[in-house]
Amino acid sequence: MSHRPGRHFLQIPGPTNVPDRVLRAIDAPTIDHRGPEFAQLGLEVLEGMRWVFGTEGPVVIYPASGTGAWEAAIVNTLSPGDKVIASETGHFATLWREMAERLGLDVVWLEGDWRHGADPERIADALDDDVKAVMVVHNETSTGVTSRIADVRAAMGDHDALLLVDTISSLASIDYRHDEWGVDVTVGGSQKGLMLPAGLSFNAVSQKALEASRDARMPRSYWDWKPIIAANEAGFWPYTSATNLLYGLKEAIAMLREEGLDNVFARHARHATATRAAVHGWGLEVLALDEREFSGSLTAVLLDGSDEVRRMILERYDMSLGAGLGKLKDQVFRIGHLGDFNDLMLAGTLAGVQMGLQLAGHDVGDGLTPALEVLKT
Amino acid sequence: MSHRPGRHFLQIPGPTNVPDRVLRAIDAPTIDHRGPEFAQLGLEVLEGMRWVFGTEGPVVIYPASGTGAWEAAIVNTLSPGDKVIASETGHFATLWREMAERLGLDVVWLEGDWRHGADPERIADALDDDVKAVMVVHNETSTGVTSRIADVRAAMGDHDALLLVDTISSLASIDYRHDEWGVDVTVGGSQKGLMLPAGLSFNAVSQKALEASRDARMPRSYWDWKPIIAANEAGFWPYTSATNLLYGLKEAIAMLREEGLDNVFARHARHATATRAAVHGWGLEVLALDEREFSGSLTAVLLDGSDEVRRMILERYDMSLGAGLGKLKDQVFRIGHLGDFNDLMLAGTLAGVQMGLQLAGHDVGDGLTPALEVLKT
Amino acid sequence: MSHRPGRHFLQIPGPTNVPDRVLRAIDAPTIDHRGPEFAQLGLEVLEGMRWVFGTEGPVVIYPASGTGAWEAAIVNTLSPGDKVIASETGHFATLWREMAERLGLDVVWLEGDWRHGADPERIADALDDDVKAVMVVHNETSTGVTSRIADVRAAMGDHDALLLVDTISSLASIDYRHDEWGVDVTVGGSQKGLMLPAGLSFNAVSQKALEASRDARMPRSYWDWKPIIAANEAGFWPYTSATNLLYGLKEAIAMLREEGLDNVFARHARHATATRAAVHGWGLEVLALDEREFSGSLTAVLLDGSDEVRRMILERYDMSLGAGLGKLKDQVFRIGHLGDFNDLMLAGTLAGVQMGLQLAGHDVGDGLTPALEVLKT
Amino acid sequence: MSHRPGRHFLQIPGPTNVPDRVLRAIDAPTIDHRGPEFAQLGLEVLEGMRWVFGTEGPVVIYPASGTGAWEAAIVNTLSPGDKVIASETGHFATLWREMAERLGLDVVWLEGDWRHGADPERIADALDDDVKAVMVVHNETSTGVTSRIADVRAAMGDHDALLLVDTISSLASIDYRHDEWGVDVTVGGSQKGLMLPAGLSFNAVSQKALEASRDARMPRSYWDWKPIIAANEAGFWPYTSATNLLYGLKEAIAMLREEGLDNVFARHARHATATRAAVHGWGLEVLALDEREFSGSLTAVLLDGSDEVRRMILERYDMSLGAGLGKLKDQVFRIGHLGDFNDLMLAGTLAGVQMGLQLAGHDVGDGLTPALEVLKT
Structure with missing residues (x-):
């Protein structure tokens, strides 16, 4: 060229634009994914991502695109035929809905004009006893509209439904607080505010979501939180994670801490x-x-x-x-x-x-x- | 440290050991995943991977670990309750079997001593009309034993079962021929013979596997071949692929061609x-x-x-x-x-x-x- | 930080701003400075630099800052007490003059207002039989004024004086033609238009300058053209050159050729x-x-x-x-x-x-x- | 290739073999050579090099090959016609002697068999009132013989001659102590024990050598310690130093400190x-x-x-x-x-x-x- x-x-x-510090970080020799140096790296980025998401709970890191983390949020918490509410805020909300339907969910689709965020009142109105989860895209990348997650949560009152939120294009760019706002699963990706190349994605997981995962009956293996969270205790993954991207993640977290x-x-x-x-x-x-x-x-x-x-x-x-x-x-x-x-x-x-x-x-x-x-x- | x-x-x-040429390649600025430069990159690595696998058919590249490509091979071709044969060649064959069972397959497990490869005769003997697929690990990373895939295929005769083969630790290291040997889905990973960091994995797909995917009824979204193969026509992916790892893949393929x-x-x-x-x-x-x-x-x-x-x-x-x-x-x-x-x-x-x-x-x-x-x- | x-x-x-392609190039393992791979690199960058300077004659590459190449231009061609003309175009012309005096030259200093380039007429007027060289800064980095070298050369007529020109901040940015304009020694540096980090500098050398160097009596060793040009024939240097910066130079030349x-x-x-x-x-x-x-x-x-x-x-x-x-x-x-x-x-x-x-x-x-x-x- | x-x-x-940490360090964007970030870098590497040489005195860093630092040691301390003693320990001692003669020194050449180091007794015997300096190669790269510098210094007794030592292939590999051993100028290079690419060289300078430089009458400009040491006070150089190699030097010093x-x-x-x-x-x-x-x-x-x-x-x-x-x-x-x-x-x-x-x-x-x-x- x-x-x-x-x-x-x-x-x-x-x-x-991936900063030079991150690019140089990923350009380091790969290490033994079962050795002590890796364990230290793993623990460090897991702790860092908890800070980024604003949570004390587990964060699951996948070698996958953001769509993979969408799927993970669903298959870990829901069962075929479950009813969920989703708001049409734009193209990515629509894609997530299509995925949910492909995976067998019954989606109540709150239509929108692609110029507004998710409407807390309409969500509250649509909540009935059968609803198992509410899916919201925090920052709709196709429209530049940011939904008010705290308001959505408040509008849900004490309903048992899980709140699943996509922050792929808002994480580390727009204020977000997984624990404080009461979100159950937050989906994130590496290639936006985190300043990394694409290739990693995330689930921040509430205690309630963890509990839901015990009864969720979608078939799952790669996305299954349980073995990952168990291996993460010691800083490892049950498979070979994307080590060099984790190097970059460590550096990106350091840069976010500095700023x-x-x-x-x-x-x-x-x-x-x-x-x-x-x-x-x-x-x-x-x-x-x-x-x-x-x-x-x-x-x-x-x-x-x-x-x-x-x-x-x-x-x-x-x-x-x-x-x-x-x-x-x-x-x-x-x-x-x-x-x-x-x-x-x-x-x-x-x-x-x-x-x-x-x-x-x-x-x-x-x-x-x-x-x-x-x-x- | x-x-x-x-x-x-x-x-x-x-x-x-990732060679310097590959590390330097992944350390380049990320580009627009929907732009013309990306399309050229995409087409080039897809063509290169067909050469590496020895196939004229499609190769699907996932931003995922090798276990993800295992799952993809299953969910694209099989349906819950399907009967498959798997040979106990070692630890990874055992893990793949566990995944298959978790995804709802009925696995006929040919026990082994972890010191031999898959036995073509025993597989042939186990084939009955209900068997939908045979799963073999080409090179068992836990034992250093390489199964004879061409012999397995020959022993299967004209049975309709699909042949699914894991080449994660043999691809680009040990002779392998997807088309010539009549394999239906070959699973590969980036972090071994391909000399890349972990983070990419592969399915090489036969025409017969593609046809099977039309009727396969496992729920699938992220792993679904269809939208990926469609987008790959123009060099793109339906989501943001791991661009910087694809840079490395291009360089690794160039090195393999040179040698x-x-x-x-x-x-x-x-x-x-x-x-x-x-x-x-x-x-x-x-x-x-x-x-x-x-x-x-x-x-x-x-x-x-x-x-x-x-x-x-x-x-x-x-x-x-x-x-x-x-x-x-x-x-x-x-x-x-x-x-x-x-x-x-x-x-x-x-x-x-x-x-x-x-x-x-x-x-x-x-x-x-x-x-x-x-x-x- | x-x-x-x-x-x-x-x-x-x-x-x-050093482009990523150049930075990645210098970030490659060092090679044997007496081996065949180095020879190929050496010949390639020497040929490329002749193209950049617009000359068929030798280009000498020093691991040194631009001030080193200033000194090289002087000590290779002149003798203590030699009379030279220099034009006060700004700060760097003044520094070069001070160097010339420190090295024992008799400098005729044509004063200027730092808002104009070297005046061809005044130089012509100042030329007498004793003048051995005219020193001009092509692009005065301290003022943003570019002297008209072709006009200076024309004004010198058939006088025997050498023309020494500093192109440190113009090479590969502003039109320059060593041979066509009849320059005898052109001084260049790596860290401006060549897009490299600092650390390499250059002398492009005319046949007339080479001849002058035979009689020049300044003590010289490191800067001596003769052993370098001799070793360059085979692509080598008499000492260990700055190999990794040469990698960058090769890449920078490739980029200039592409554009x-x-x-x-x-x-x-x-x-x-x-x-x-x-x-x-x-x-x-x-x-x-x-x-x-x-x-x-x-x-x-x-x-x-x-x-x-x-x-x-x-x-x-x-x-x-x-x-x-x-x-x-x-x-x-x-x-x-x-x-x-x-x-x-x-x-x-x-x-x-x-x-x-x-x-x-x-x-x-x-x-x-x-x-x-x-x-x- | x-x-x-x-x-x-x-x-x-x-x-x-340049380690990855050093290669990655030199592969960072160039910075303003007159800005505060550069000053911090300059002060840090100067301090580090004092530690490496074992000296409290100034260390001068040149963008140059080791032969440049040879020349610097001579032109800063000696005058044309000065008598110096040099020991024939091998090829590089011979080259340094030839440089000394080219620069006008009168070299007393103690012949050797290239299988022994400099002989302290013979040096002592050759010292007469006219001798201004003794030149010794600490580790002769052509022979693998290490001269005993402390013994040479001891043998010189209280003679006024300067002791100039080449440590190009011993610095940061073989025990060396500039101050403790009473050396006046130590010459070093970047591309051996310091684990950098070639392109930087060094003079460690004793107080006595500094004093000698005031009376030394060789013409000098690029190599002149004085303006460099003056600019180094604030972390700068009088010209544009080889910034990216200095990044590498900082990293190399850090690695030496860690080990x-x-x-x-x-x-x-x-x-x-x-x-x-x-x-x-x-x-x-x-x-x-x-x-x-x-x-x-x-x-x-x-x-x-x-x-x-x-x-x-x-x-x-x-x-x-x-x-x-x-x-x-x-x-x-x-x-x-x-x-x-x-x-x-x-x-x-x-x-x-x-x-x-x-x-x-x-x-x-x-x-x-x-x-x-x-x-x-």
Whole structure:
């Protein structure tokens, strides 16, 4: 492949720009997955991930994509025919629902307009005695809408249903608290806020979910929490885990500790504010409609014909943006501003979007100046 | 962790010593998993893996450990209650059987002594009209015994049963031919002969297996071949694959092409011969009893009290060896001589074993000299 | 050191942002500096550097900083007491002059205002029969002024004096032609347009310079061209060269070939134009006064109190800019836009400068919009 | 280049096998050479190198090969025509003498047989009032002979001559104490015991040498200690140093601290003992004759026709050995056992030498067994 000068701007909403420290970490010789050095590594990343999820309970780390952790959340806690509630917040909520149905669940599907998060009231209304679980996507990567998980939990009252939450594109980017908010299974992935390449995914597991797993009757083997949690006690896995990605995870956790999770969340929120300021400056519309639900990790922008703009930006400015997915195809583009990212990278990103819009013939105004006003604060 | 001088000798039978070229390859910035550069990468590694497996059919690449690919082989082709035959060749055959039972299969278990491979005649005898599949571990990592797959297939005659084969510790180390031998699903992993870190696993799939997958009724989503094979047409995956491990896979395939698969197999066989010469020199016994079944990728050596020897070798000589697994615990040690490995690394390995045995009080003779005689040819 | 999110913007005029391909290249095991693999590497980078300098003659590669190559140019061609002409174009021209005097040369110093390049007419006027060499800095890194080397050479007519040119911050960024322009010794460094870390420097040597070196009587050993050029015939060096930096050099040359030197020069010129548009938009003044001499690799901007702005930009936006050097201390800041660099990195850079200026209380206008107008063409 | 499986055995006496930790360290983005992060790095490596040399005085770090540091030792302390004593211990002593003469010194050359170190008595006898310096190579890389520096210093009594010592192949491998032994300038390099790629070299400087530098009248600029030591006060260099190699140096020093210098020296001595045991087992002769002078970092072995053996070992076993240099060409081969090296690497090395000797038709006995006896202690 021929050289393009300078750094590619990978501004899709994940995978994100993997920092050099993480890349160098994964580029170390593999070690014996049953030896003492591995055990130390295993215990360290498990402890670190508990901190990231905000939980005292177990975190299960899979060598798998995020969809694997979706499946794990379901097969460990539910049985064929179980009734669950899911909210249509966008493309990934829809995919998770399809998986649930493929695995034999009976999904109550709360339809949505892809511009709002999960509605706590509607969920509460849909809860009946048969409901075994509520599935919510915390940050819908296809729309840039963040559902209010604490409110969902509160609305569920003392109902016995489990709360399963997907944080794939919010973990380590947007404030999240597994224990405090009363979530039962939180699903996460490595390739977004955690700043790793794809290849690891996670389940944070509440005590209640653990108990549910004893009676859950879906066939399961690879995803089964039990042998993994047992082996994790000593820092091991029942199979050969993705050692080199665990090296990267250790380094990523160290970087998050150095910056501080609160600072990480504030940084993402600030970049999201600056990005929305740019969108308004361009005279375009942010897909998310409720300001309580604006995503800190990405911003989806309404634009008919967005694919041609993205294509031109890739060709001219060597920047990748997220496409409209599912029914939003060619109707939005998505700007990822998450992971290992800073003000000047965002300024370069927004400059590239603005130039690309103009070159593609869209009569947009100056979005950069209002964005820089935010970045000066 | 405090520095130990020089290179660690990672002589477990996998994960293997990852070569620098592969480590540097995985240490490259992540790219857009839906962009044109990724598509080119995807098509290239898929084509390469077909070459490695010896097949014209599809190869499915999972971000998962090898146990995940075991599960994939089952859930894509079989239905709850199906009858399958499996041969007890060692620890991993036993684990695969347990998985099959956990997933609801009815396993006919051909017991074995862990010193022989799968017996083609016994399999043929066990085949009745209800048998849907035969499961064989090609190279049993716990014993260093290689089953004769072509003979198993021949013995099955024109029976309709599928042949599912685990090549996790033989792929790209020991001669293997998916199409020519008539295998239906071959299971592979990244961390052995492919010289990658753990984190990727594989299914090579015959036309007959594809057809079986249409009627197979195990619930499946993550492991489902169909959407993956469909997306693979254009070089993509239905989810975010482990991009950086795919970089490494591309490099590993290039290295295998440079050396030539036949040379790779011959090198492993030669190192196995030298290792057995050393074992005989020490006056010890190789676990494998049938010379047609000696493994090219590892050698298990009978030794009561082997764990103490391994511990001492790790401490004194910074070398990791494989432990006895399952019922062989503390009864054997295993020398991995696979992957990115050469004559002088083997000489160092065998020197370390010999010194460790002697330091641990085992009265062993000179195994190194006969091993070097092999390495001089 | 605590983590700062995202990439540092290293916008000093060198060392420049080393691309990942080069970093990975230098991160490979060292090889025998007298073996066949090294010889191939040596021949390849020597051939590549001839192409970069635009010469058919020898290029001498030193493991040394650029100042070492300055010294090499002098001690190989001149004798104590020799009269040379040097033009005061800025800080580095002044340092080179001081070195020449320390080494015993009689320097005729053509004073300048640090806002213009070397004046061909004044050099021609200063040439008398005693002058042995003319020393010119092609691109003055302290001022962003590029001297017109071809014009200097033309003005020298058929005078016998050698022409020694420093291209440390112009090589592989700004058009340069050692042979065509009749230069005798060109001095280069690795850490600017060549996109390498510092540690290698270069002399491109004309036939006339080689002849002069036979009679030159400065004591010399390390810098002596003769044994190096002799050993280079076979791809070796008389001592252990900096092998791993040579790996990087090979990769950097490959990248320059992929992009094409003319495209590299055009890219730098375009970024310089955009940067000057930003400076004008801010209402500030570019240090360089003659448009024929605007540098393609950096832009120096007049600003009283620039050190405080730079400090604030480093702290707030994690960007390093070049300081005013020598008599320009705190009077200018310098924006490096050379090496492995692209449009969006420049946009981020200029955004950072603009915000920093404003935060430091400078009442500057919008420079970004006019810069983006350039980047849209 | 086509793939050769496994690790190359780089058993020349330097450059040595660079450990992964060091390679990864040099593979980090370059930073501003005038910024605060660089200053911290500079101060840290300068402090570390004082510890390595065993001195409280300044250590000057050059981006240069070891020959550059040779030149620096001379031009900073001596004047044209000065009389110095040098001992012919081998090829590198001869090269240093030639450099000294090229730089205008009057060298009293104490001839030797290349099988002994510098003779303290002969040096003492040669000292007269005119002698300004004594030059000794601590560990002669061409012969594997280590001169007794403390004895040389003692033999010099209270004579005013400076003592200049080359430790290029002994530093961080063989016990050395700049201050305690009263050395004035110690010359070192990065690519041997320091486990770095080539490209950095060193002068450790006594107070007396600093004083001598004030009156020394050799022309000097690049090598001049004064501006470097001045800039080093704050952690900087007067020019752009080889930043990425300094990253590696920091890591190497950390590794030496973790292991402990005394352990490092003991490890090298032990490996040398084992190597000599192998040589005796083969029935060959070690070049060094005085057991007080056996080198810890390499062993030269007498063998007529050694080049063919080395060629065959490279081809068959992918191992590089050192050739006979100068008048020893094809008469010896040299085994490097220094740097990042351990017992099993040595066992592999000696196995390769033994097999190569036998394959080349030399009727050698078993050297491996006696070597392993040493490695078991």
